[in-house]
Amino acid sequence: MNLILMGAPGAGKGTQSAKISEKWNIPAVSTGDMLRAAVREGTEMGVKAKSFMDAGQLVPDEVVIGIIKDYLSSDKCKNGFILDGFPRSIPQAEALDAMGVKIDAALSIEVADEKIVERMSGRRICSGCGASYHVVYNAPKTADVCDACGASLYTRDDDAESTVLNRLNTYHEITEPLKDYYAAKGLLVCVQGCEKVEDTTAAVMGALSRFEA
Numbered sequence: 001m002n003l004i005l006m007g008a009p010g011a012g013k014g015t016q017s018a019k020i021s022e023k024w025n026i027p028a029v030s031t032g033d034m035l036r037a038a039v040r041e042g043t044e045m046g047v048k049a050k051s052f053m054d055a056g057q058l059v060p061d062e063v064v065i066g067i068i069k070d071y072l073s074s075d076k077c078k079n080g081f082i083l084d085g086f087p088r089s090i091p092q093a094e095a096l097d098a099m100g101v102k103i104d105a106a107l108s109i110e111v112a113d114e115k116i117v118e119r120m121s122g123r124r125i126c127s128g129c130g131a132s133y134h135v136v137y138n139a140p141k142t143a144d145v146c147d148a149c150g151a152s153l154y155t156r157d158d159d160a161e162s163t164v165l166n167r168l169n170t171y172h173e174i175t176e177p178l179k180d181y182y183a184a185k186g187l188l189v190c191v192q193g194c195e196k197v198e199d200t201t202a203a204v205m206g207a208l209s210r211f212e213a
C-alpha cells in the first residue's frame with residue numbers, strides 16, 4: 001500500500017502513521033521529522049529550513065521534494081510506504097506524480113481548528129523515539145518521560161500558540177487544496193479525528209481495510 005496521510009498540523013498524522021506502519025509493515029516517512037533531524041544536525045538544509053518552520057510556513061518545495069525523491073527510490077519502500085506530511089502543496093503533489101509513483105489512497109484526518117490549538121499547546125514529543133504525547137489527553141505514565149523508550153519529552157519549537165495559528169493558515173491556504181486534487185483522482189478518503197485517539201484509529205483502520213495487510 002502506497003499511502004499519503006494528510007490533515008492539519010496536530011490532526012494526529014504521526015500517531016496514525018505509526019499504527020499503520022506497524023499493521024502493514026511498511027515504512028512511514030515524516031518530512032517534518034526529517035527536517036527537524038536536519039535542524040538538530042545543523043546541516044545546510046537544516047539551517048535553511050529552520051526559519052520557515054519557526055515561522056509556521058512551509059519549507060520551499062524543492063527542498064522537501066529532494067528529500068522525498070531520495071527516500072522513495074530507496075529499497076525500503078519497495079513494498080509500500082506512508083508519506084506523513086508530504087505532499088503539502090500542489091507543486092509537491094505534481095512532483096510526486098512526475099516521479100511515477102503510484103498512490104493507492106490519500107487519507108485526510110479531519111479536525112476542527114479550535115481543537116487543534118488546544119491539542120498543540122499540550123503536545124510533548126519523545127527525544128528518543130519521536131512518540132507523541134499530550135499532557136491531558138495522552139499523558140505518559142511518568143511526567144516528561146517516554147513510556148516506550150524512557151527518553152525525555154520536549155515541546156516542539158513550532159508548537160507555540162502564535163506559530164500554530166500560522167501553521168493552520170498555511171494548511172488551509174496551501175495544503176487543503178490537495179483534497180480536491182486527490183478527490184479528482186478518486187483517491188481521497190476522509191476520516192474524523194476530533195475525538196479520542198482510539199476512535200480515530202478505528203476510523204483509519206476501517207477506511208484502509210480494503211488494502212491487504
Ligand code: ADP
Pocket residue numbers: 008009010011013030031032033035052053054056057058059060061064084085086087088092158167
Ligand atoms: P505538523 O503536521 O504538525 O505541522 P510536521 O512535523 O509535519 O508537523 O511539520 C513541521 C514543519 O515542517 C511544517 O510546519 C513545515 O514548516 C515543515 N514541513 C514538513 N513537511 C513539509 C512539506 N512537505 N513541505 C514543506 N514544509 C514541510
Ligand code: ZN
Pocket residue numbers: 126127128129130131146147148149150151
Ligand atoms: Zn520514546
